[in-house]
Amino acid sequence: MRRLLFTNGTVFDGTGAPPAPADVVVEGDRIVAVGIGLDGDDAVDCTGRTILPGLIDSHVHLMIDGLDPLGWLHDPFSLQFYRAATSMRKTLDVGITTVRDAGGADLGVREAQRRGLVKGPRVQIAISMLSQTGGHGDPWAASGCHVPIFVPHPGRPAGVVDGTDEARRKVRELVRAGADVIKIATSGGVVSARDDPRHGHFRDAEVAVIVEEATSAGIPVMAHAAATDGIKTAVRAGVRSIEHGIFLDDEAVELMVENKAWLVPTLIAPHGVVRAAEAGAAISEHVLEKAHLVIRAHRESVRRAIEAGVRIAFGTDTGVTPHGRNLDELALLVECGLTPAQALRAATREAAQLLGTTDLGTVEPGKIADLVLVDGDLSEVDTLAERVRAVYQGGVEV
Structure with missing residues (x-):
């Protein structure tokens, strides 16, 4: 050889x-x-x-490339898969050779890269995010219409669940569909229409059964968690990583340190919402208000977590922002207290440890x-x- x-x-x-x-x-x-x-x-x-x-982005959405709500409504269903191939190439071009897709990509996307049909980063998939009714993943709009970002299909089950029985069954469906990680929303979010990122979602029993089922299948759980209560609920239940972590308080930080939970900050995400609106995207006033609300609190929370020694893994929520701009996150991590070398380790060794890819990083x-x-x-x-x-x-x- x-x-x-x-x-x-x-x-x-x-x-x-x-x-x-x-x-x-x-x-x-x-x-x-x-x-x-x-x-x-x-x-x-x-x-x-x-x-x-090779760099690792622990939180991307390959099936979208920047916020474009009207485009998502009118684009042909299959266009998202071709878009993903382009997004994967843009990601690879900036040195990111592995990603964890936090919702949208299905088993076919992962297999297309593995089999060499498309060039792109190695992909771990969550497929669909589990959300309560009225939560971050509920596509119901005040008009009565359902407007999902990711339309369910045979390889991408719908993610809205309520109660422990529904939650247990849905985890099993996602495992059957090929999920490498289970993603849940334990709080509201920014780009969803009818929820508040300061409110915790799912009850303790629901999160506990999700973690139990995922653990039995040998895979971890990641939590979209902006709200303080939602962060604590997730960490206490054994969720492996907190995504965003916008409203951390001292108790939440202490819990994360004690439980060795990871924080994936995605600092560029709310900025991406604001920039999309400035560029003319059809972003609702309510969503834009939420983006402005979280930006300052987000940085302060990440700074607090870094000072306390919470484990940080690089992740960007790219897809909310355009692909190929992932590395903009590095400078924001430095502003929050990491050295440049620490920020790069968050995108290499630390992210590899989070993803369980011990032969990378x-x-x-x-x-x-x-x-x-x-x-x-x-x-x-x-x-x-x-x-x-x-x-x-x-x-x-x-």
């Missing part, structure tokens, strides 16, 4: 060690050596560049050779996306 040598570069390995000059050798789809003075059959000159692990022997070559200084995270020069997935340049 031929050895591919990445030489003359600096390696940011994602383990916590500072960047340092080193060579990386790849055989097949695996890293086999990292060090100085290595050799190979073919060489990639990395002079002036840093070699990073670092540049070490034995790991899958997902690698990104970047020009210039890694500390300038606000310009990182435009300095990506090559992306390798499993040792193959993509």
Whole structure:
């Protein structure tokens, strides 16, 4: 098997060690050596560049590309799958080689990438978000119409459930449909029409049975949780990650630390709502008000969580914002207290640990050779996306 040598570069390995000059050798789809003075059959000159692990976005929506409510109403049903293929390519182009789709993508999307039918990041799927009636995932509108963002189909069950029996059955349906993770909404949200992100949703028993069923299937639970009460309910029940975490108080932060729960901040998401409205998207006044409401509280909560030592994994809610702009999140994480190196570790090793992908996330022997070559200084995270020069997935340049 031929050895591919990445030489003359600096390696940011994602383990916590500072960047340092080193060579990386790849055989097949695996890293086999990292060090100085290595050799190979073919060489990639990395002079002036840093070699990073493939980046991981823990919260995306591949089936949409920016907020466009009217477009979703009028687009042909199958167009979303073609859009996903384009979104996957945009994601790969900025160095993100793995994503967790937090709702929308079904088993076919995951399989299309795995089988090489489309180029894109490796995909974990939640398929549909579980929501109570009147919750973040309920598509009912005041007109009486039902206007879902993700129309149910045979591979994407509807997600509105009430009570423990309905919740248990729906988790089993999602597992049957191929879900890698179960997503629930334990609070209201921003882009949904008839709920409030400050209100907790689902009762303790409902969340407990969801976690029980997911655990029995060997998969974790992620929670859309903006409201303080919704965050606490999720963490106490054993949910693995809190998505957004907009209204954290000290008790919620302490619970997250004690239970080793992850926070996936998605700081760019409410900004995306505001920008979409400014660009002319048909965003309701109520939704826009909620976006403005949460932005300041969101940053303060993430800052509090970072100071307390809550585990942070990189995630963006991209789809709410346009694909290919994912790395804008890095600068916001730095503003909230992470160093640039910590923000990059949140997008590599930490995100890999959250997703349970132990063979990704670092540049070490034995790991899958997902690698990104970047020009210039890694500390300038606000310009990182435009300095990506090559992306390798499993040792193959993509």
